[in-house]
Amino acid sequence: MQAAVVSVPVAMASEAERPAKLRRVTTAxxxxxxxxxxxxxxxxxxxxxxxxxxIAEEFNVSRTPVREALLRLSEGGLVDIYPQSGTxxxxxxxxxxxxxxxxxxxxxxxxxxxxxxxxxxxxxxRLDAIISRQRSLxxxxxxxxxxxxxxxxxxxxxxxxxYPGIWTILRTVKVQIDRxxxxxxxxxxxxxxxxxxHGLIRDAIAAHDADAARAAMMHHLSAVIPDVAExxxxxxxxxx
Amino acid sequence: MQAAVVSVPVAMASEAERPAKLRRVTTAxxxxxxxxxxxxxxxxxxxxxxxxxxIAEEFNVSRTPVREALLRLSEGGLVDIYPQSGTxxxxxxxxxxxxxxxxxxxxxxxxxxxxxxxxxxxxxxRLDAIISRQRSLxxxxxxxxxxxxxxxxxxxxxxxxxYPGIWTILRTVKVQIDRxxxxxxxxxxxxxxxxxxHGLIRDAIAAHDADAARAAMMHHLSAVIPDVAExxxxxxxxxx
DNA sequence: CGCAATAAATTGATATACTAGTATTCACGA
DNA sequence: TCGTGAATACTAGTATATCAATTTATTGCG
Numbered sequence: 001m002q003a004a005v006v007s008v009p010v011a012m013a014s015e016a017e018r019p020a021k022l023r024r025v026t027t028a029x030x031x032x033x034x035x036x037x038x039x040x041x042x043x044x045x046x047x048x049x050x051x052x053x054x055i056a057e058e059f060n061v062s063r064t065p066v067r068e069a070l071l072r073l074s075e076g077g078l079v080d081i082y083p084q085s086g087t088x089x090x091x092x093x094x095x096x097x098x099x100x101x102x103x104x105x106x107x108x109x110x111x112x113x114x115x116x117x118x119x120x121x122x123x124x125x126r127l128d129a130i131i132s133r134q135r136s137l138x139x140x141x142x143x144x145x146x147x148x149x150x151x152x153x154x155x156x157x158x159x160x161x162x163y164p165g166i167w168t169i170l171r172t173v174k175v176q177i178d179r180x181x182x183x184x185x186x187x188x189x190x191x192x193x194x195x196x197x198h199g200l201i202r203d204a205i206a207a208h209d210a211d212a213a214r215a216a217m218m219h220h221l222s223a224v225i226p227d228v229a230e231x232x233x234x235x236x237x238x239x240x
Numbered sequence: 241m242q243a244a245v246v247s248v249p250v251a252m253a254s255e256a257e258r259p260a261k262l263r264r265v266t267t268a269x270x271x272x273x274x275x276x277x278x279x280x281x282x283x284x285x286x287x288x289x290x291x292x293x294x295i296a297e298e299f300n301v302s303r304t305p306v307r308e309a310l311l312r313l314s315e316g317g318l319v320d321i322y323p324q325s326g327t328x329x330x331x332x333x334x335x336x337x338x339x340x341x342x343x344x345x346x347x348x349x350x351x352x353x354x355x356x357x358x359x360x361x362x363x364x365x366r367l368d369a370i371i372s373r374q375r376s377l378x379x380x381x382x383x384x385x386x387x388x389x390x391x392x393x394x395x396x397x398x399x400x401x402x403y404p405g406i407w408t409i410l411r412t413v414k415v416q417i418d419r420x421x422x423x424x425x426x427x428x429x430x431x432x433x434x435x436x437x438h439g440l441i442r443d444a445i446a447a448h449d450a451d452a453a454r455a456a457m458m459h460h461l462s463a464v465i466p467d468v469a470e471x472x473x474x475x476x477x478x479x480x
Numbered sequence: 481c482g483c484a485a486t487a488a489a490t491t492g493a494t495a496t497a498c499t500a501g502t503a504t505t506c507a508c509g510a
Numbered sequence: 511t512c513g514t515g516a517a518t519a520c521t522a523g524t525a526t527a528t529c530a531a532t533t534t535a536t537t538g539c540g
Contacts (some may be wrong), residue, residue, distance in 0.1 A: 024323055024501085026523065052491070062525045067491090069307060075315065083264060083531035084491050099405050106350040110342060165339050169409060264532090266492065292522070302494045307522085324501035324522050 002164070005057050028065035032072050039078050039089055042182055045092040046238040047141045050079060058105035060120065060216070076172060077091060083161055091121035091240035103173045105221050107166050108154065109214045116205045116213040127167045127202045130156060149179070153198055160205070180226040183235060197223065268305035271295070273310050279318050279329055281384070282422055286331040288480040290319060305353045316412060331480035332419050343413045344462050347406050348394065349454045354401035356445045356453040363400045367442045370396060371435060378431035386431055387418070393438055399447070401478065420466040422476060437463065 002012050035055075038044045056066045070087055073079040080090045115123075130153045137146040151171070158167035186189070197220040204213035260333040275295075278284045297305045310327055313319040321328045355363075391411070398407035416454045424430075437460040444453035471478050 027325065028523080037278060039421065051489090063491095064526095068308075068311060068523095071311070072315070075312070081491075082533080083266075084489090084530095085534070093522055096405060102354075102403060103347065103409065106346045107343065110346040114342075136406060163339050163342060165336055166343060169413070173409070183427050218490060268492085291520095303522095304493060304495095320501080321522075324499095324520090325503070326521060 001074050004028070024183075026065065027061055031059060031061070031065055032069035034059075035069055035073060036044060036078065037075075037136055040182070042179070044089050048089045050089065052085045052087070058096055075221070077176065090219040092238055094180075094232060094239045097180060097226070097228055099176060100173050100177050101221065101225055104170060104177070105218060108157070111158050111161045111163055111166055112201065112205065112213045112217045113210040116161065116208055116210040119160050119205050119208070120160070123156075124146075124202065124206045125154055127153065127160075127205070130195060130196055131198050131202060133197050134191075134198065138195055141191075143191070146194075147182075150194065155199075158203070175188075178227065180228065180231055180239075181224060183228045183238075184226050193223065194220075200236050246248065253291045260360065265433045266305065266468055267301055268308040270313075271299060271301070271305055272309035274299075275309055275313060276318065277314075277405070280422070281415065282419070285328050286329050286419070288329045290329065291370055292327070310387045316415065326333045327342055333402060333477055334420075335474060336470055337417060337420060340413050340417050341461065341465055343409060343460060344417070347410055348397070348457050348461060349398075351398050351403055351406055351455045352441065352445065352457045353450040355397045356448055356450040358402070359400050359445050359448070363396075364442065366400075367438075367445070369392065371438050371442060374431075374435050374438065381431075383431070386434075387422075390434065397441075397445070417464075419468065420468065420471055421464060423471055423478075424466050434460075 034235045035044070042049075047156055050070070052063050052066050052070065055070075056063045057067070070079055070081065074081050074087075077093075078090055079087055130149055132154070134146060134149045137149060151174075154170065155167045197216065200216040201205070201213060203218060204216050228239070275284070277310065278340065286292075290310070292303050292306050296303045299306070299358075308323065310319055314327075317333075319327055320328055321327045370389055374386060374389045374393070377389060391414075394410065395407045398404055398410070426443045440456040441453060441460060444456050456478070
């Protein structure tokens, strides 16, 4: 099943304070990561049918860890499990995207304000490093690596603000938006715009101007809203 | 299978499903709901060791659905699973509580503003009904039922705003706060204060005054922050 | 063609056994 | 006596086989 909307977030602090006893990577974790990446990269497009048994054979494991991975993906809204029927890669719920954008604006607005208040020069340096890498990747046209750095930028701001758990929530919320955005990111010049907007956010944080930082973030988040109407006509099978 | 007969309030929240495919309640769901309720009500206190095998025997089911339930609880931060070692009810991460409050303020602030903008008289009526029930429950001193109505109030506001997915996030974030709050809720007069604060929020929404609604919500959320320092000395085993 | 009976397919759950780490115990030696 | 370390008893992770419950596809008959 799929919660139709912004899916269940992983609780904050569950991973963060594992007392030095680092959780070892289980088979189920590996399967999850692989499927997660494949779905996000659209190598497994929305609507694609999945089967526990087939995946188990493909990875040479039993159904058990595959099932665990699929259940976790289901909670994240990336797959829909229909009992006694089948499992499919979930279609992107277009109706939930506006809500997801609202969540991002709310949380990232709060976060960037706080970051602007307490950022240190070292923090600014880390942001600069990310932006620098993004500039290079934009020039190379490496959209995949660029997207990773984009995530790193937003995660870094959460870290600067002292709200690492908020990033955990945002990552979950962002997934559906990102799946849609993956279809539009190749648009020429978009990556350069992102780099520029990140620079504005960075400058506002460096200047400890909370209001400007929020404004820059709001503008940035508004700019990356995918045009769902157009996408829907272009990839009708990928949305619902 | 006897456990399926054990009637557990499955509807801990809206499982608003698509009409076509409705998901039946699985054994794992029932186990999850039961454990979730027991942990939240502190019938299973933080630090209490759990064992898949023992729980399975207790519910007369196999390990499989128990395991699925524990994995979901783990993602929600309610239990900590140590591979090849054991599972325990998680201690409340005190360091995460302030962050959780920030998330609540951010999201519920956004939500209540939107609700104030578009609330209909019928919506106000629903809020009034909840507040009315809370007033009765406060008089009776039924803290458990009162808490359920408290959840209903905040969920209703999310619904009015048209952001049902935000409630899903909030519920997850609220859990850790609520676990701590359960130790302080019996404070005399607190329930009456909550009723009053809910009334102020309701009035602001009814008046379509977004600013006042946000202010009332901020005040409300600030008032229910548990005194972690005191709790930590009073229940040292429950926090980390 | 319509439709009901039937077969196939798939997830949900059970039972069992085994693996691989983890924590405890307890005898042993400095 | 006090560690120390190896044997030992857990516990979660995985594998396998099997059945149950349900949905979906197929078949065959009127």
